[in-house]
Amino acid sequence: MRRYILRRLLQGLVLLVLVATIVFFLGRLTGNPVDLMLPEDATQEDREALIETLGLGGPLHQQFGMFLAKALRGDLGDSIRHREPAVKVFFSRLPNTLKIVPGTMILALILAIPLGILSALYRGGIIDKIAGAIGVLGIATPNFWLGILLIYVFSVQLGWLPSARMGGPQHYILPTITLGTFLVAGFMRLIRSSMLDVLDSEFVKLARIKGLSETIVVWKHCLRNALIPVLSLWGVLMGALVTGAIVTETVFAWPGIGRLTYEAVIFRDYPLLQAVIILDAVLIVFINLVVDILYAYVDPRIRVAE
Amino acid sequence: MKNLPWASLVIIVTMLFMAVFAPFIAPHSPIDQTLADKLLPPFWEEGGSAKYLLGTDVFGRDVLSRLFYGARVSMIVSALALTVGGGVGLVIGIVSGYVGGRVDNLLMRIVDAALAFPAILFALLLAVTMGQGLRTIVIAISLLLWARFARVVRGEVLALKQRDFIALARVHGCSPVRIMVTHILPNVMNTFMVLLTLYVGVVIVAEASLSFLGAGVPPPTPSWGLMVAEGRGKIASAWWISLIPGVAITLVVLAFNLFGDWLRDRLDPKLRQL
Amino acid sequence: MSGDIVLEVRDLHTHFFLRRGVVKVVDGVSFSLARGEVLGLVGESGCGKSVTALSLLRLLPQPAARTVQGKVLLDGENILTKSDREMRQIRGSKIAMILQDPQTSLNPVFTIGDQLRESIAKLYPGQHDTVMPRVIEALRKVKLAAPEQRIDQYPHQMSGGMKQRVVGAIAISREPRVLIADEPTTALDVTIQLQYLKLLKELQQNSDMAILFITHDFGIVAKMCDRVAVMYAGRIVESGPVRQVFDNPRHPYTQALIGSVPKMRRQVGRLQTIEGQPPAFSDLPHGCRFAPRCPLADDRCQTTYPSSFAVGAEHTADCWKVGAAV
Numbered sequence: 001m002r003r004y005i006l007r008r009l010l011q012g013l014v015l016l017v018l019v020a021t022i023v024f025f026l027g028r029l030t031g032n033p034v035d036l037m038l039p040e041d042a043t044q045e046d047r048e049a050l051i052e053t054l055g056l057g058g059p060l061h062q063q064f065g066m067f068l069a070k071a072l073r074g075d076l077g078d079s080i081r082h083r084e085p086a087v088k089v090f091f092s093r094l095p096n097t098l099k100i101v102p103g104t105m106i107l108a109l110i111l112a113i114p115l116g117i118l119s120a121l122y123r124g125g126i127i128d129k130i131a132g133a134i135g136v137l138g139i140a141t142p143n144f145w146l147g148i149l150l151i152y153v154f155s156v157q158l159g160w161l162p163s164a165r166m167g168g169p170q171h172y173i174l175p176t177i178t179l180g181t182f183l184v185a186g187f188m189r190l191i192r193s194s195m196l197d198v199l200d201s202e203f204v205k206l207a208r209i210k211g212l213s214e215t216i217v218v219w220k221h222c223l224r225n226a227l228i229p230v231l232s233l234w235g236v237l238m239g240a241l242v243t244g245a246i247v248t249e250t251v252f253a254w255p256g257i258g259r260l261t262y263e264a265v266i267f268r269d270y271p272l273l274q275a276v277i278i279l280d281a282v283l284i285v286f287i288n289l290v291v292d293i294l295y296a297y298v299d300p301r302i303r304v305a306e
Numbered sequence: 307m308k309n310l311p312w313a314s315l316v317i318i319v320t321m322l323f324m325a326v327f328a329p330f331i332a333p334h335s336p337i338d339q340t341l342a343d344k345l346l347p348p349f350w351e352e353g354g355s356a357k358y359l360l361g362t363d364v365f366g367r368d369v370l371s372r373l374f375y376g377a378r379v380s381m382i383v384s385a386l387a388l389t390v391g392g393g394v395g396l397v398i399g400i401v402s403g404y405v406g407g408r409v410d411n412l413l414m415r416i417v418d419a420a421l422a423f424p425a426i427l428f429a430l431l432l433a434v435t436m437g438q439g440l441r442t443i444v445i446a447i448s449l450l451l452w453a454r455f456a457r458v459v460r461g462e463v464l465a466l467k468q469r470d471f472i473a474l475a476r477v478h479g480c481s482p483v484r485i486m487v488t489h490i491l492p493n494v495m496n497t498f499m500v501l502l503t504l505y506v507g508v509v510i511v512a513e514a515s516l517s518f519l520g521a522g523v524p525p526p527t528p529s530w531g532l533m534v535a536e537g538r539g540k541i542a543s544a545w546w547i548s549l550i551p552g553v554a555i556t557l558v559v560l561a562f563n564l565f566g567d568w569l570r571d572r573l574d575p576k577l578r579q580l
Numbered sequence: 581m582s583g584d585i586v587l588e589v590r591d592l593h594t595h596f597f598l599r600r601g602v603v604k605v606v607d608g609v610s611f612s613l614a615r616g617e618v619l620g621l622v623g624e625s626g627c628g629k630s631v632t633a634l635s636l637l638r639l640l641p642q643p644a645a646r647t648v649q650g651k652v653l654l655d656g657e658n659i660l661t662k663s664d665r666e667m668r669q670i671r672g673s674k675i676a677m678i679l680q681d682p683q684t685s686l687n688p689v690f691t692i693g694d695q696l697r698e699s700i701a702k703l704y705p706g707q708h709d710t711v712m713p714r715v716i717e718a719l720r721k722v723k724l725a726a727p728e729q730r731i732d733q734y735p736h737q738m739s740g741g742m743k744q745r746v747v748g749a750i751a752i753s754r755e756p757r758v759l760i761a762d763e764p765t766t767a768l769d770v771t772i773q774l775q776y777l778k779l780l781k782e783l784q785q786n787s788d789m790a791i792l793f794i795t796h797d798f799g800i801v802a803k804m805c806d807r808v809a810v811m812y813a814g815r816i817v818e819s820g821p822v823r824q825v826f827d828n829p830r831h832p833y834t835q836a837l838i839g840s841v842p843k844m845r846r847q848v849g850r851l852q853t854i855e856g857q858p859p860a861f862s863d864l865p866h867g868c869r870f871a872p873r874c875p876l877a878d879d880r881c882q883t884t885y886p887s888s889f890a891v892g893a894e895h896t897a898d899c900w901k902v903g904a905a906v
Contacts, residue, residue, distance in 0.1 A: 011415075011418075011419075014419070015419045015422060015423065018419055019423065022428070023431065026428070026431050026432065026435050027431075027435055136560065136563065136564070137556075137560070139507075139559075139563065140507060140511075140556050140559040140560040140563055141552075141556045141559075142511050142514050142515060142518075142531075142534075142552065142555050142556065142559075143515070144514075144515060144518045144531075144534060144535075145514075145534055145548070145549075145551075145552030145555060145556070148534065148537075148538060148541060148548050148549070148552065149549060149552065151541060152541050152545055152548075152549065156541060156542045156545075201684060202679055202681060202684035202685050203684060203685055203686055203687040203688075205639065205679065206677075206679055206685050206686070206747070206750075207687070207698075208639055208671070209637060209639065209671055209672065209676065209677045209679075210671065210672040210676075210698060210699050210750065211668050211669060211670070211671035211672030211673060211699075211702070212668075212672075212698060213668060216698075221687050221690075224689045225687070225688070225689060228689075235418075235421055235422040236421060238422070238424065239421075239423070239424035239425065239426070240424075241424075242424040242426065242427065243424060243426045243515065246426065246519065247515060247518070247519070250518075250519065251538075261427070261430065262519055262520075264430075264434075265430050265433060265434055265519060265520060265521055266520050268434055270434055270435070273430065273431060273434055274431070276427075277427045277428075277431060280424075280427060281423065284422065284423065284424075288422060298689070299688075299689065300688065300689055300691075300734045300736070301688055301734070301736050304733075304734055304736075304737065
């Protein structure tokens, strides 16, 4: 088990280095990144001065070395727009995202797991049909449009809920629905198909042969096995979550790191964008590690070696 | 015949029709601004007219025409991204699966890393560094696709490798490249086709999302995502600018998803895990 | 055979209701099982043996399959008419089953101690402390080495043979009247097969348990069974005491089956094979179902299903050719 964790940790670190490298080189794709950071009316002297300050003058490998060295010290450059270290800006906005994203994720699971299970158990029934419709629609509807639609209906037309920014509890409702819909749809479909597979398996047949009640067969024998694939597909869902967060925060002007990413793009704040990506990678590696440990805990085939 | 998903096919064909024939069927130019006619509602609302069936936007541009041209953008970007991303994934999947060993190990680790990281971030970075444009967005979306395609194709290849006709080809002295091209490739085409249809929806939403965030096809070229973004500020007074393109996106993605599911059930039910 | 009849199956019909039509997988099967005896149910893959077993336990895949006709009398009571709740109490305690593939029979996320405990705890409700020692005892009974360690292990940590022993332990844990063994050794290594069969025989002799042994292997039948019923395309074509059926097989199918088993002790010419394939269940012939492949078939065989003819004491075969000779 320990070897498993160490291996995952190593993979995570490799991913981080890979991301940093790619980000570094992408920035230099079309010439010196300094050109991305200069205002329109910069003079040649301004340009050279900036190159000097940021250490962007030397040969590529030297620049990369400096970049890595600074990164390890926690210095990922300064945001052009905020005129502050990018890392600082990131962490100042992170709490806002944490207020909404984890909660939405948990809510999505709370909804999706029972729906997925019931759809599988009563296959073809009314719950299955409704859940199926939600699933199919939830995946097809683009996040950003759903948010705007919700704003139109609930803010503009009905005036029940606020349309933007953080605030009291009612500010949380629409962003949560927007971000959560896709998650619920995705999870539910996955759990349903996983559950159907498990219900068909031989060990479930044996459990029935043993004379166990259907309740125990489903909740004890099926559930754990059915949930395992959910964890293993976590990485893919993570990508959807990040995209969703960026889009949702943008639509609702929620001051978190998702919106920060958007701002970095709109204002062409290259250093900030670079920092956000790398820090996102750190976050992702960390969360993936936690999920991997959870996965090993739930599936004894990984926890206990042969 | 009766099992065909008719509704989906109708929507898909309609969208393709709009995309291909946009220049001929669009009543107005999608980019010419007629400020005198700005913010007109769709024809069924008060103040609307038959001249601009779905209303106009902030610059007086016809929403309907922009919708047609937007379909064109979606179609072109999808086709290109699927070709590039899908193609790369196909090749890597075949090579990795067939060659096996250390090459396979290495490639799959890269695939795992790619899958673990949200491609949108790189897409946004590309938009900032390479500038907005068709090339950028096609590359950006391809990044999203290649790893997923590679994974699935590799799985198929691993199963195929065991079959006798491959052993026979080897006995006959076929080179690995030849085997991969003439024996393996045709047999994974089924799966590849299904994957393509299943991912069209993903690509369309990805393009729309990127355009919404200002990292997609640059204005004034109409993209459905961009239209939604442009209408956002005026949602209270001119809902049609944002909401109508969104309906288009949802319908088209829904249609492709349902069609893809139907195709998968007929050609390759093993893929149901996707 | 002496002893009272524990299980009697009368005219069992189980149909599968599929999109392409009704498939009559079990089409009129009757047999009986006495206390302490081992009945072999033999036939090719797909002849309906496993479905027969599932029908007895009422664990058919729903809603596709259903037993449409017949009686299954366990100790005189028809279990086909019992409620779900009553049936659940019968499963595991009066009738138990061993499945074919040990790799998939056990739940991978629970220890085997846990899985055994589920069964044994039902015998001693409320007495939690006495259960674990009995679990260990059960594992010892199936000759599993180091049972104290095994109870904390997971299925993937054991070999196929060991797992199948655990499955066996689960099956006999509540001392059922009938044990159904559905090809229990097919998925095991040849060397392990023999050991397992010996174990089953021992377990059976130490109790009164009747075994319905399902297999496609006549060699195993010879070793394990007291009586045998040969199944073909959903029906039983020959049945009787093992010795008699072996020495004097009268149905052409049985003859072909026995002839195709390599005999180690005698010189044989070529191994016999049976030409053709069993009929598809959706396309059954009107007459004898084996007729298309039978070297002795005549017109009557093709058009009318043969009656049952007695060949010896309790030995019957459903074949017109037998009838003619008798």
